[in-house]
Amino acid sequence: MDRTKIRNIGIIAHIDAGKTTTTERILYYTGKTHRIGEVDDGQATMDWMEQEQNRGITITAAATTCFWKDHQINIIDTPGHVDFTVEVERALRVLDGAVVIFCAVGGVEPQSETVWHQADTYGVPRIAYVNKMDRMGADFFAVLEEMEKKLGAHPVPLQIPVGKEQSFRGVIDLITMRMIEWNQEVQGAEYHYLPIPEDMEETAAAWRERLLDSLSSHSDRITELFLEGKEIPEDLILRTIRSCTLARQITPVFCGSSLRNMGVQPLLDGVISYLPSPADLPPIKAYHVKKEKEVEIPQEESGQPLGLVFKIHADRDAGNLCFVRMYAGSIKTGTTVYNVAKKKRERITRIFRMHANRTEPLDMLRAGDIGVVVGFKLAQTGDTVSSEGQPVLLERMHLPEPVISISVEPKTLSDRKKLLDTLSVLTTEDPSLAMKEDEETGEILLSGMGELHLEVVVTRIKDEFGMDVRTGKPRVTYRETITREATVTETFDRIIGGKEQRATVTLAVRPRERGTGNRFVSQVRGNRIPEEILEAIRRSVEASFTGGILLGYPLVDVEAELREVEFDPETGTEFAFEAASSGAFERACREAAPVLLEPIMRIVVITPSEFLGEVVNQLSGRGGVIQGIESRGTVEEIHAQAPLERMFGYSTALRSVTQGRASFSMEFSHFAPKEDQARPRS
Secondary structure, X not given: OOHHHEEEEEEEEOOOOOHHHHHHHHHHHOOOOOOOOOOOOOOOOOOOOHHHHXXXXXXXXXXXXXXXXXXXXXXXXXXXXXXXXXXXXXXXXXXXXXXXXXXXXOEOOHXXXXXXXXXXXXXXXXXXXXXXXXXXXXXXXXXXXXXXXXXXXXXXXXXXXXXXXXXXXXXXXXXXXXXXXXXXXXXXXXXXXXXXXXHHHHHHHHHHHHHHHHHHOOOHHHHHHHHOOOOOOHXXXXXXXXXXXXXXXXXXXXXXXXXXXXXXXXXXXXXXXXXXXXXXXXXXXXXXXOOOEEEEEOOOOOOOOEEEEEEEEEEOOOEEEEEEEEEEOEEEOOOEEEEOOOOEEEEOOEEEEEEOOEEEEEOEEEOOOEEEEEOOOXXXXXXXXXXXXXXXXXXXXXXXXXXXXXXXXXOOHHHHHHHHHHHHHHHXXXXXXXXXXXXXXXXXXXXXXXXXXXXXXXXXXXXXXXOOEEEOOOEEOOEEEEOOOEEEEEEEEEEEOOEEEEEEEEEEEEEOOOOOOOEEEXXXXXXXXXXXXXXXXXXXXHHHOOOOOOOOOOEOOEEEEEEEEEOOOOOOOHHHHHHHHHHHHHHXXXXXXXXXXXXXXXXXXXXXXXXXXXXXHHHHHOOXXXXXXXXXXXXXXXXXXXXXXXXXXXXXXXXXXXXXXXXXXXXXXXXXXXXXXXXXXX
């Protein structure tokens, strides 16, 4: 396939905006499936995990390939629930373009904002699709306004709806100035171009003029023809829309009702007309390990291979299925590739394309394409695969910190190893999941992004891995940090095995800006101290970051500086310096006024106006700080922040106070000092 004919796209949106329903129509109309699978009956092709079919939501980013008008479209259908944001994040990292779906009734909802800003972070060009035009309360033009106001976007409608709610019957194409109507007898597989209805001619002309006006600010030729009152060639309009979309100056907007089989084929035309191909992309930036600097690598098929492992799925028969996006060169079945992060070669035993949970074998994966590789033993999400001659690292994904934990234990002691192995598989698949075993109590803690996230994982343990487990109540995953600088000198001096082991280190700790992470720096150079001793000190300090000194939670935003080392070749061992460094670090942190940090959540509640007072009072009673309230017709949108610890059980409480008519979303915002600080461990 010619690289100019490939599109790597994601379908992203808020939960229930109709992502999976739209994808099912795409698969049907492109001939990939022979029937339309519906989310409500658990038959959606892309929702292939048992839990997705049971819950009617998309949990993992399912990948598939289809063909439309001589173009290959690699689609990743992503989840809309905030607990699975990491799936959206890793999809956006490897995509070239995205279709963002909005609900014509709900408009720009909280998760829509989150994914929009994630797409901004990765510079992903987008087209938008306003779905559910047939629903009561649908308002296409209100969604356009919200896109401008809430997202800072520049929406440019290429279509306007004909009718709305139950009377919605098609769209007007503002480029060809014709109406499109779908044949429902063949589930919308056929559609026809008709003249614009008389009662809509004036509206269509006004929106066509707005379209040309938007494009004229980016094209001198369109401005010239527009001012002269001359006809503007269709190919000039299409070229200008494409160039503006690729530059992220505009967002073309389509509309339809996927459930009623209207609007999907023009959206597919928009994907191939306006979203980038791999050939449109600039050289990719990477960090050269040997040269210790950033380099740019052309995204071309010639040259050495360069790819990113962006997802791993554990398969019982095949082992790890590694989803790889190739940026340059190519990889072949039966050859090896270099894992730059692990500094090891890995063998490629098989390559295939994924269609939800079915596979199609490939001999080769080329630059610009996405596929699944079998055979990698060491690869983890975010690893770069290349060659020894080009040891470069691509930018890793920004993965959120887990903020909620539960204890998990097997029903029988004999199943403990099986449970640990199972959790190891699950944490490999999902980097936003963390597992920790308490050395003293033996308790196994599982941490994730939210209650639903952990609920889904526990159900997978039971159903997929056949394990009966007990779980504890959800608890908050705190962090610890320090608030001032402290310097200590620590000496370790012991007789071990009849030999004296002695080490002295001077270590300073100081707080860093919130969110910048931990850092170890050394003022001691290796000309008088052996390199292995300095390495032992660094290793010990970095290990100490993982357990705080108040309640043992991970330390964040701390800088540790090694200032002095007293070394005697007769008695100075690596073990002694590791012990001295660990002791110095703990004592310094105790003297640096440590504090416990708790996760603060960003909350958006959408409630009928009559319940506004009760909802605000309820949030305030949970330590919530109201940051803004927006009226949206008969409903109010409340923005607030509150400690996660106070938000457990909020879903039930909100349903109770609003008679089940309100909804809310909650995502991690930041860590902040806990009001009632815990006492330090003795």
